[in-house]
Amino acid sequence: MVPAILGRESELAAMDRLLEAARRRPAGILLTGEPGMGKTTLWSAGVAAAQEAGFGVLRAQPAAEEAGWGFATLAELLDAAPAGALGGLPGPQRLALEIALLRADPAGVAPDQRAIALATASLLRALAQERPLLVAVDDLQWLDPATASVLAFALRRLGAPFGLLATQRSGAQQALTLGLEKSWPEGSLERLTVGPLTLGALHRLFVERLGFSFQHLTLVRIRELSGGNAFYALEIARELRRAGSLPATGDPLPLPETLGELLRVRLERLPAATRQTLILVAAAGVTTKATLAAALAVDPVVALDPASRAGIVDATGGLVRFRHPLLASAVLADAGEAELREAHRRLADGSTNPEARARHLGLAAPGRRWMQPASPRTGWGSGPRRSSARAPCRTWPTIRS
Ligand SMILES: Nc1ncnc2c1ncn2[C@@H]1O[C@H](COP(=O)(O)OP(=O)(O)OP(=O)(O)O)[C@@H](O)[C@H]1O
Numbered sequence: 001m002v003p004a005i006l007g008r009e010s011e012l013a014a015m016d017r018l019l020e021a022a023r024r025r026p027a028g029i030l031l032t033g034e035p036g037m038g039k040t041t042l043w044s045a046g047v048a049a050a051q052e053a054g055f056g057v058l059r060a061q062p063a064a065e066e067a068g069w070g071f072a073t074l075a076e077l078l079d080a081a082p083a084g085a086l087g088g089l090p091g092p093q094r095l096a097l098e099i100a101l102l103r104a105d106p107a108g109v110a111p112d113q114r115a116i117a118l119a120t121a122s123l124l125r126a127l128a129q130e131r132p133l134l135v136a137v138d139d140l141q142w143l144d145p146a147t148a149s150v151l152a153f154a155l156r157r158l159g160a161p162f163g164l165l166a167t168q169r170s171g172a173q174q175a176l177t178l179g180l181e182k183s184w185p186e187g188s189l190e191r192l193t194v195g196p197l198t199l200g201a202l203h204r205l206f207v208e209r210l211g212f213s214f215q216h217l218t219l220v221r222i223r224e225l226s227g228g229n230a231f232y233a234l235e236i237a238r239e240l241r242r243a244g245s246l247p248a249t250g251d252p253l254p255l256p257e258t259l260g261e262l263l264r265v266r267l268e269r270l271p272a273a274t275r276q277t278l279i280l281v282a283a284a285g286v287t288t289k290a291t292l293a294a295a296l297a298v299d300p301v302v303a304l305d306p307a308s309r310a311g312i313v314d315a316t317g318g319l320v321r322f323r324h325p326l327l328a329s330a331v332l333a334d335a336g337e338a339e340l341r342e343a344h345r346r347l348a349d350g351s352t353n354p355e356a357r358a359r360h361l362g363l364a365a366p367g368r369r370w371m372q373p374a375s376p377r378t379g380w381g382s383g384p385r386r387s388s389a390r391a392p393c394r395t396w397p398t399i400r401s
Pocket residue numbers: 003004005006007008033034035036037038039040041042169205230231
């Protein structure tokens with residue numbers, strides 16, 4: 001069953017336009033976004049709408065572990081082609097495609113890539129001439145290379161109207177779609193970034209999935225921490241339910257253990273100097289390279305390089321910020337209190353802005369409510385892995401219906 005979609009009106013409207021256009025010409029939509037943002041949810045809605053509108057839909061959802069298997073996705077896509085569709089192909093093309101799809105014995109002959117590509121083009125053309133056609137691939141980043149090149153070839157040479165609906169995690173290689181962008185008429189491939197859900201959509205998501213929601217301020221905090229990401233927001237909401245109470249204002253929301261663990265593993269791969277620098281960035285929220293340079297004994301650009309390459313921070317301009325608020329939260333949750341105080345002290349030293357300086361000095365002062373006094377062992381870089389001080393909890397959030 002296709003799950004109900006909350007919000008996303010403009011993306012749904014774009015998919016309606018795609019189906020309209022795909023009856024007359026090649027037209028495509030590529031949905032990109034971070035993991036859990038809702039790409040597959042939209043993609044499934046597009047597939048369902050196409051089926052309802054009478055399209056023939058060839059669909060595939062490649063998985064990471066299949067990315068190395070030749071023609072794994074092509075086989076999945078063509079699975080829905082009517083039985084006998086291959087029958088109309090010229091003999092050598094048909095045999096090559098059947099071998100690629102593991103429907104015929106190769107008898108010691110490697111399948112000929114060109115014949116497979118031509119066969120795929122002929123097959124798709126025949127299908128597109130019968131009724132409107134939608135090719136739908138979720139998670140393009142895991143398309144096996146053999147399918148990617150055959151599909152790109154076939155779609156370029158189809159010579160008939162069709163639609164392409166694909167999703168891709170942001171930051172992934174864009175091989176297939178780049179090929180199409182070059183060969184398709186300008187404007188026929190639309191890229192849509194799937195961004196944060198609105199507060200209203202998150203509220204309804206919680207009500208529908210969990211049977212409750214939160215007060216406005218808590219919703220705002222969950223949205224901030226999750227970056228409006230449906231998957232993360234649901235995880236955080238479940239964790240709040242498990243905890244049974246809300247942290248006091250100003251204290252971090254708890255990260256779900258599984259999510260926290262995932263993020264921690266990612267951070268632990270980084271060199272110690274990088275992690276120390278990340279504590280400063282997390283304590284600052286957003287900061288400048290100049291502030292970091294003044295606050296640190298090491299060159300921040302060099303220290304942050306492994307984190308930039310791992311997609312954890314964006315340090316391309318003068319500013320340095322985390323790529324996702326959850327990563328900053330994981331760094332803060334993992335830092336010892338003495339490390340945090342030291343980070344704020346250094347940020348105060350490095351800040352030229354008097355307001356920022358005062359704020360960091362306040363946060364560096366011993367005795368702040370959520371901090372424990374530093375133990376003698378918890379100096380810079382050698383602090384305990386996790387804070388043991390927990391703020392007094394307030395009561396369970398008001399549950400909206
Ligand atoms: N607009 C929405 N309405 C209702 N539920 C949503 C919406 N967007 C996302 N969700 C829910 O959030 C979760 C993650 O969404 P989804 O699987 O679509 O993300 P994704 O972007 O495809 O992630 P990945 O890159 O990991 O495949 C799912 O449980 C999904 O049902």
